[in-house]
Amino acid sequence: MNYGLYTIFLGMRARQNTLETQANNIANASTTGFKAQRMTYGTFEAEKKGTGDRQLLVAGASAANSTDFSSGSVQLTGRSLDVAIEGDAFIQIETPNGPRFTRAGNMTVSDGGQLVTKNGDLVVGEKGPITIPRDTELSIGKRGTLSAGGKDIDTLKLVRFDNPAAALLKDGDTVFKATGAENPQPATNSRVVQGSLEGSNINTISEMVAMINNNREFESLQKSLTLLMNDMGRKVSGEIGKI
Amino acid sequence: MPNRALLTAATGMQVQQQNVDNIANNLANASTVGFKRTRLEFQDLMYQNMRSAGAAANASTPLPVGLQIGMGARSIASEKIFKQGDYKETQNPLDMMVEGSGFFQIRQASGEIAYTRAGQFHLNEQGQIVTAGGDQLEPSITIPTEATSVTIAKDGTVSTTTAGQANAQNVGQIQLAIFANPAGLEALGGNLFKATGASGQPTVGAGNANGIGAINQGYTESSNVSVVEELVNMISAQRIYETNSKVITTADRMLGTINQAVN
Numbered sequence: 174m175n176y177g178l179y180t181i182f183l184g185m186r187a188r189q190n191t192l193e194t195q196a197n198n199i200a201n202a203s204t205t206g207f208k209a210q211r212m213t214y215g216t217f218e219a220e221k222k223g224t225g226d227r228q229l230l231v232a233g234a235s236a237a238n239s240t241d242f243s244s245g246s247v248q249l250t251g252r253s254l255d256v257a258i259e260g261d262a263f264i265q266i267e268t269p270n271g272p273r274f275t276r277a278g279n280m281t282v283s284d285g286g287q288l289v290t291k292n293g294d295l296v297v298g299e300k301g302p303i304t305i306p307r308d309t310e311l312s313i314g315k316r317g318t319l320s321a322g323g324k325d326i327d328t329l330k331l332v333r334f335d336n337p338a339a340a341l342l343k344d345g346d347t348v349f350k351a352t353g354a355e356n357p358q359p360a361t362n363s364r365v366v367q368g369s370l371e372g373s374n375i376n377t378i379s380e381m382v383a384m385i386n387n388n389r390e391f392e393s394l395q396k397s398l399t400l401l402m403n404d405m406g407r408k409v410s411g412e413i414g415k416i
Numbered sequence: 417m418p419n420r421a422l423l424t425a426a427t428g429m430q431v432q433q434q435n436v437d438n439i440a441n442n443l444a445n446a447s448t449v450g451f452k453r454t455r456l457e458f459q460d461l462m463y464q465n466m467r468s469a470g471a472a473a474n475a476s477t478p479l480p481v482g483l484q485i486g487m488g489a490r491s492i493a494s495e496k497i498f499k500q501g502d503y504k505e506t507q508n509p510l511d512m513m514v515e516g517s518g519f520f521q522i523r524q525a526s527g528e529i530a531y532t533r534a535g536q537f538h539l540n541e542q543g544q545i546v547t548a549g550g551d552q553l554e555p556s557i558t559i560p561t562e563a564t565s566v567t568i569a570k571d572g573t574v575s576t577t578t579a580g581q582a583n584a585q586n587v588g589q590i591q592l593a594i595f596a597n598p599a600g601l602e603a604l605g606g607n608l609f610k611a612t613g614a615s616g617q618p619t620v621g622a623g624n625a626n627g628i629g630a631i632n633q634g635y636t637e638s639s640n641v642s643v644v645e646e647l648v649n650m651i652s653a654q655r656i657y658e659t660n661s662k663v664i665t666t667a668d669r670m671l672g673t674i675n676q677a678v679n
Contacts, residue, residue: 185674189421190466190483192670196421196663197460197486200428202656203435204458204489213481237467237481250455251499279457279495282597284616291457291493305596309627343484345462346492377659388666395673 176231181398183217183233188391190236195384198375206277206347207245207373209380210238239338240349245276245374247366253311254280254288257371260363262331263341266348267295267302273348274332274341274357276371288319292346298327313367329365332357419671420485425663427488431458432657434491439650442641450534450607451639453646455495461487498533498598501640503632509566510537510545513637516629518592521554521620522547522608529554530608531593531601531618536636545574549606557588568633572623592628593618 191212201207217235247257256278258264263274273294280296283289288296288303295302298319305311309322317329334340334355341349351357438456445451466483503513512535514520519531530551537553540546543561545553559566563576563585572590595601600614611618624630 189670190485192421192663192667193424193485196424196428196660196667197488199656199659199663200424200431200488201458201460201486202428202659203431203653204460207458207460210484210486237483238485239481250497252495252497277459281493281495281599282616284596284600284613286596286616291459338481342465342468342482343460343463343486345486346459377656381659381662384663384666388669391670392673395676399676 177401178398179231180233181394181401183235184394185391185398187214187234187236188387188394190238191387192384192391194238195380195387199377199380199384202373202375202377204277204347204373205279205370206275207375208243208276208343209241209373209375210343211241212236212238240341240343241374242337243374245372247369247371249369251368253313253367254282255368255370256280256313256317256329257366257369258331258363259366260360261333261337262360262363263333263337263349263357265297265330265332265357266290267297268292268348269294271350272297273344273350275348277347278365279370290348294348297330299330300327303327303329313365315364315366317365331360331363331365333360333363334358419667420487421667421670422664424486424488425660425667427461427490428660428663429657431489431491432653432660435653436650436657438494439646439653443643443646443650446639446641446643446646448534448607448639449536449636450501450532451641452496452498452501452533453639453641454603455497456491457493457495458489459492460489463487495599496601496603497640499640501533501638503635504638505634506636507634508536509568509633510539511535511634511636512537512568512590513632513635514592514623514629515632516623516627517598518594518623518629519598519609519618521591521593521618523552523554523556524608525551528610530604530610532607532609533637534607535631547607553590555588555591557590559587560585568631570624570630570632572631589622590631591620592623592631593620594628595619 194210198209214234216232266273280288282305286304288305306321311321313319317331319326340355342352344350435456438454442453463484463486468482522530522532524530537545543559545557557574562578564579565577567575574588575584575586577584595618596616600612601609602612604610621628
């Protein structure tokens, strides 16, 4: 086995994963409540040869990504069922596959009059599913209190995690599912802003710069690969030539 | 493979293309009476879990972070924004504007009821109140030919006065419809909407009661499209489209690099 080739392969594969992640971030530049993913490279140890000071480490880079939960920019929409959250809280929703969490506050009302997400999943309150009266304007308070016609209906179930990057996994449809690493806690320090939406938190400029950088790293790896192959080729033909 | 990045960037471009299509329609209707702007909403697609966080890297250390590769974006909904448009005084007695969330009911030629916010009405040859398209207002109201003036009250009561008569005559009452989820209405074009399973069945009632909204005679409701907002959205859509195309270029370059390496 040629260890150099293997290390180069790992490096190139990590850059491919990075580009794929960047492509997804950029594709979601307009997605409400989208959270970008950031790459981290770790050392992947395949094998250790020898002991003591004559050690040869066979290693390369492996890519991992985690979600960046920083806030996106808040846009004013003036629609009563749009909410943005200032703070680290998530809106809890109920899907056929269990509870999910989202920052996308573009809610709507089902034909049965219940508060739902754009996928039709129930937005739950402290008392369970929320039914909206149809003939009065809904107002949502800073604490997530829903009221219509001066009467409180329910309060949005807002939860937070100490370490959301470990506690939540992306589940598509701008929702997250809990990994079980941490139980959701009631969020008390967040503020709900009615008539606004949180945009995607990606920064197209830094994504572009990172993408160019990633591409150059990939090219450098290709150069190393060519060098290594030419070097090997010369050696092999040289040796064979002697025989 | 960078192939995946190519496809992901393609979804990003498609989404922005649809975004621009929608902005174009909003802008084209910036002067349409009773028009409600549409907002496209996006979501991310599914994720491929290449490596899960928390899985064992070796016997003792769990991986602190995993690798989830997303597949791009899609448009999930086109949401009609039923924000009230500006009032415009016209002094035309058959121009009406709903101040609130109600819709006028229109009986189409097919017999089906459609709903509209565009309150520019006319009379047909039989004296019935109709839209510019000739469809009747529901319930049907006929203005007698000898009437000299038409008055429409906030609750939709239509009365006429006739020369030589002291008292105004009540000729009918306009009924408005409201929906649990007006955003779920299907736009039929011609400023008309149709009830769907998502919008729910309409609740019909007289104006100025139960949140239905008051009828204002002699006014029309302007389009609620804000040209500045649409233009800003268009610029942003165009830039993001470009950025996505750069991803395609980069992915292509990476594929090219591999091909160079193996020749």
